Amino acid sequence: MSEDIKTMRNVALAGHGGAGKTTLAEAMLFKAGVTNRLGKVEEGNTVMDFQPEETKKQQSINTSFIKYTHNKHTITLMDTPGDQNFFSAAKTCFPVADSMAFVIDGVGGPSAMTEEAGACALENNLPGVVIVNKLDRERSDFDTCISACKSALKKKIVPICFPIGQEDNFKGLVNIVSGQAYEYDGEGKATRIDIPADMADEVALAKEEFVENIAELNDDLLEKYLEGEEITEDELKVTFRQGVLDAEFYPAICTSATKMIGIDIVFNFINDFMPSPLDRGDWTATDANGEEVIVSPDPEAEFCGFVFATIVDPYAGRLSLFRVISGTLGKEGNILNVTKDSKERFSQLLEIAGKEQKTITSALPGSIVAVAKLKDTLTGDTLTGGKEIQIPAPAPMPPVISFAISPKSKNDEDKIHEAIRKILEEDTGLQLKREEETKQTILSGRGLVHIETTADKILRKFNVAMEIATPKVAYRETFKKKIRVQGKHKKQSGGHGQFGDCWIILEPLPKGRGFEFVDKIVGGVIPKNYIPAVEAGVRESSTNGILAGFPCVDFRVTVDYGSYHSVDSSEMAFKTAGSIAFKNAAKDARAVLLEPIMKVSVKVPEDATGDIMGDMNSRRGRVLGMDSEDEKQIINALVPMSEILRYAPDLSSMTGGRGTFTMEFEHYDEVPGDLSKKIIERVNAEKEA
Numbered sequence: 001m002s003e004d005i006k007t008m009r010n011v012a013l014a015g016h017g018g019a020g021k022t023t024l025a026e027a028m029l030f031k032a033g034v035t036n037r038l039g040k041v042e043e044g045n046t047v048m049d050f051q052p053e054e055t056k057k058q059q060s061i062n063t064s065f066i067k068y069t070h071n072k073h074t075i076t077l078m079d080t081p082g083d084q085n086f087f088s089a090a091k092t093c094f095p096v097a098d099s100m101a102f103v104i105d106g107v108g109g110p111s112a113m114t115e116e117a118g119a120c121a122l123e124n125n126l127p128g129v130v131i132v133n134k135l136d137r138e139r140s141d142f143d144t145c146i147s148a149c150k151s152a153l154k155k156k157i158v159p160i161c162f163p164i165g166q167e168d169n170f171k172g173l174v175n176i177v178s179g180q181a182y183e184y185d186g187e188g189k190a191t192r193i194d195i196p197a198d199m200a201d202e203v204a205l206a207k208e209e210f211v212e213n214i215a216e217l218n219d220d221l222l223e224k225y226l227e228g229e230e231i232t233e234d235e236l237k238v239t240f241r242q243g244v245l246d247a248e249f250y251p252a253i254c255t256s257a258t259k260m261i262g263i264d265i266v267f268n269f270i271n272d273f274m275p276s277p278l279d280r281g282d283w284t285a286t287d288a289n290g291e292e293v294i295v296s297p298d299p300e301a302e303f304c305g306f307v308f309a310t311i312v313d314p315y316a317g318r319l320s321l322f323r324v325i326s327g328t329l330g331k332e333g334n335i336l337n338v339t340k341d342s343k344e345r346f347s348q349l350l351e352i353a354g355k356e357q358k359t360i361t362s363a364l365p366g367s368i369v370a371v372a373k374l375k376d377t378l379t380g381d382t383l384t385g386g387k388e389i390q391i392p393a394p395a396p397m398p399p400v401i402s403f404a405i406s407p408k409s410k411n412d413e414d415k416i417h418e419a420i421r422k423i424l425e426e427d428t429g430l431q432l433k434r435e436e437e438t439k440q441t442i443l444s445g446r447g448l449v450h451i452e453t454t455a456d457k458i459l460r461k462f463n464v465a466m467e468i469a470t471p472k473v474a475y476r477e478t479f480k481k482k483i484r485v486q487g488k489h490k491k492q493s494g495g496h497g498q499f500g501d502c503w504i505i506l507e508p509l510p511k512g513r514g515f516e517f518v519d520k521i522v523g524g525v526i527p528k529n530y531i532p533a534v535e536a537g538v539r540e541s542s543t544n545g546i547l548a549g550f551p552c553v554d555f556r557v558t559v560d561y562g563s564y565h566s567v568d569s570s571e572m573a574f575k576t577a578g579s580i581a582f583k584n585a586a587k588d589a590r591a592v593l594l595e596p597i598m599k600v601s602v603k604v605p606e607d608a609t610g611d612i613m614g615d616m617n618s619r620r621g622r623v624l625g626m627d628s629e630d631e632k633q634i635i636n637a638l639v640p641m642s643e644i645l646r647y648a649p650d651l652s653s654m655t656g657g658r659g660t661f662t663m664e665f666e667h668y669d670e671v672p673g674d675l676s677k678k679i680i681e682r683v684n685a686e687k688e689a
């Protein structure tokens with residue numbers, strides 16, 4: 001059994017959108033005989049991009065899984081999405097991979113999302129390999145990519161092969177370690193050739209460097225190397241493998257996925273040098289007391305699994321994807337969801353292969369499997385045979401942009417909420433909340449495209465169409481002038497009349513003080529029991545300010561005089577009087593509009609700081625200061641919310657996708673006069689419409 005785990009590999013293909021991860025996966029599946037033709041992303045016939053939204057966009061949206069076998073090894077490939085809109089679906093899967101293959105666009109090099117993926121590898125302590133792909137394309141360059149990868153992935157890069165021929169003439173490669181050269185026939189078949197004469201020196205030098213790099217990892221080898229003794233290929237391989245497992249460096253391979261060049265090298269590398277679940281070793285869980293517990297990839301131990309993804313089907317229900325960390329899981333059984341403290345039962349153990357699911361009879365540690373219809377289980381949960389331990393779940397990626405959503409048809413109000421609730425189970429990169437004040441439902445995510453794709457998914461899966469709009473800003477109103485006014489309500493109609501009369505002083509309060517009410521009535525000119533009614537009248541009216549109907553804040557109302565009628569006065573009448581008094585006061589108390597100001601923290605590469613600061617000015621922002629953190633600059637600023645609602649795409653274009661930001665509400669501040677006028681006109685016009 002441990003032999004089966006030893007030959008198991010879980011490899012995540014990671015990197016920037018469009019680098020060729022899905023295409024490379026298709027080439028590997030074709031070469032491994034899993035498929036009988038080479039799937040193409042543009043033709044929408046790949047095994048990995050099978051969802052309708054993926055074929056429509058010709059890019060991956062979710063992580064797909066499939067197994068292939070090669071030379072008695074069983075490899076689960078995880079094809080993750082590289083686009084930042086869908087990166088959350090990649091990030092949740094990285095922790096259950098044992099290694100990462102960074103697929104690099106040989107033309108564009110490692111872009112922003114490659115850096116993000118690189119950071120995930122470091123965070124999860126995963127070994128990696130760099131696959132420079134698309135080397136058949138015009139303006140591709142292996143060497144440039146290798147040096148760029150070093151800084152993008154923050155790791156030493158050690159090439160183990162060199163391309164033969166460039167761009168259209170890329171036809172094969174030299175394996176630096178074995179010193180052998182190969183040419184490919186376009187279908188992945190390699191034929192041994194002589195090393196091209198003009199490459200001989202370069203290859204010899206690279207081999208020398210390679211040996212030196214590896215020798216440095218082991219004292220015995222280093223001694224031999226320095227003494228000029230011969231180091232055998234076996235010795236090199238053992239130390240090289242250890243170097244890969246310890247992530248001392250990332251080896252680099254050159255490929256063309258479409259021309260199927262280098263696929264065999266990728267296969268052999270994964271088998272020979274990438275870690276098995278046994279190499280990955282123990283996981284750390286916590287017990288009920290928060291103490292650390294070691295969970296070993298031991299097939300005889302009690303079962304423990306970590307749920308890293310959930311797929312929701314409107315008919316078949318929920319599918320929970322998890323990695324078996326420890327123990328052997330049978331084809332059916334009872335398990336404990338420790339996170340939710342819920343007993344679960346499954347009657348079928350499944351293996352995912354692209355869009356298909358196959359039933360299997362057992363799963364060893366390291367296996368990526370799925371079960372359907374668990375009642376309480378969601379992404380991030382720990383499942384066990386009964387032991388109360390939990391694998392720490394990574395925090396979901398924080399959303400960066402919010403939109404107001406609503407059903408296209410009013411009748412779908414309930415249906416859309418139900419649909420979104422289900423989609424949230426599947427996509428931890430989304431967040432939903434209700435803004436009571438603006439009466440809007442806000443869906444937040446990684447970008448506009450993320451939200452639009454979610455809308456597409458909801459339409460397909462749940463048959464509800466939704467509208468997406470920029471959220472409304474929750475403005476406020478306040479007052480700049482102190483004023484004393486009367487509010488009198490007198491009505492004579494048939495029997496009982498209504499009478500209430502109060503004098504109030506309305507005055508501004510400092511920022512953030514909200515609303516205060518003071519009773520200064522003397523001599524019982526308004527009876528005690530009617531005072532709360534006056535306050536209620538003021539309070540109610542002030543939720544609907546006179547400028548544009550926004551709630552009024554930061555003011556004090558003092559009631560200091562009034563009169564009453566022994567028969568006609570009532571609580572109702574004094575409430576109305578309070579309300580009239582407030583409205584009279586608001587008219588002349590120089591009402592002004594307030595807007596929410598956000599504290600924004602933007603993290604960007606140094607060379608983008610100038611642009612960011614300039615842009616902050618144009619957004620009426622105020623830069624508070626700068627900081628630096630791992631080679632990036634952090635700019636802290638206060639910016640009006642209305643100016644930053646669509647910041648995510650702008651930041652992305654200013655920084656080539658290398659910027660991130662967080663924001664939180666800080667305080668309310670006055671809107672400048674001319675702008676205030678425009679907002680008031682717009683809001684009032686919207687209300688009339």
Ligand SMILES: Nc1nc2c(ncn2[C@@H]2O[C@H](COP(=O)(O)OP(=O)(O)OP(=O)(O)O)[C@@H](O)[C@H]2O)c(=O)[nH]1
Pocket residue numbers: 015016017018019020021022023024041042058059060061080081082083103133134135136137255256257258259
């Ligand atoms: N010429 C050439 N084109 C390639 C190669 N690999 C991929 N492509 C093309 O590049 C485009 C993007 O490839 P994908 O495989 O979808 O890229 P991806 O990395 O999966 O992208 P995301 O799913 O968005 O993360 C497709 O049109 C592929 O045909 C290659 O080696 N050579």
Ligand SMILES: [Mg+2]
Pocket residue numbers: 021022023049059060079080081082
């Ligand atoms: Mg893809």
